[in-house]
Amino acid sequence: MRRDFASQLAMKGVDLKTVRELMEHADMKMTMRYAHLAPSFKLQAVELLAKK
Helix, strand or coil, rough: CHHHHHHHHHHHHCCCHHHHHHHCCCCCHHHHHHCCCHEEEHHHHHHHCCCC
């Protein structure tokens, strides 16, 4: 559930510093372990480069 919590927040645009604080992690490395992005979310991020 923690992994889903962090990932959903990140994919909804919550910055990782806030996610780290909500999860009470001491450092960002631990937050990065939990906050995985879905492949479709990564694709949407790359597609932003094509838009003007």
